[in-house]
Amino acid sequence: MQAESRIAIESDADVVTARQRARQLAGELELSSTDQTLLATAISEVARNITHYATRGEVRLRVIRDSGGREGIEVVASDDGPGIADIERALQDGYTTGGGLGLGLPGARRLVDEFDIQSEPSRGTTVTLVMWGRNAGRSVRA
């Protein structure tokens, strides 16, 4: 398994590619089918934000391990677009500046185990998502 995979996000087709690659990786880690779907949906939301607000950016996927040997997938979606002036509000359901439903960020946050967002106006936005496997990695138990 390669250490990190990077998907350039420039079009709506790239959004589909990013979530499919993540699902594939999640399958390799034997995440449950539900968790695979939740992660893929969350990626779809944050990757769409890139094409919508920043035009281009990237999604990086990598496998991470916690101290207990549990494996998970970390997704970093970043852009150097306009950034978010008020992150608190952007995380509230129904708040949007883009004509959508305002469910993208708050929804994505509810779909994954860990969620972090860093943003600075006119500097860009980085959203980090983590979905953990439900069990310790096989390598540890073996």
Added chain:
Amino acid sequence: MAVPILKQGPVLIASIQTALTDTDVLQLREDVMSQVTRHRSRGIIVDVTALDVMDSFVSRSLRGIAHMTRLRGAETVIVGIQPEVAFAMVQLGMQFEDVQTALDLEEGLALLRDQLKEPLAGAG
């Protein structure tokens, strides 16, 4: 990739075959509306069995199709939402209450048959 739309008597069946980009979804909305008008359809079934992700954009667009066709006097039923996808939609916070859904194509046709109160020619 275009979604094929079949005409079965007064009903249109849009059968999504593969993952959709946002552009595909908007195209689907346009195609459904133009075919509803052309065929004077009374019912529309959108089969999403093949979709492994229904994010806020797709959900909102399907809901839009349901609302728009209703304004044209036609009822839309979304069929085949996968269990994991349903779970993700609820977590996401999608409101889908005002959209008719059914388990699969067969159930969807049965639902429309009841509502249209007429036999659906060629649709079982």
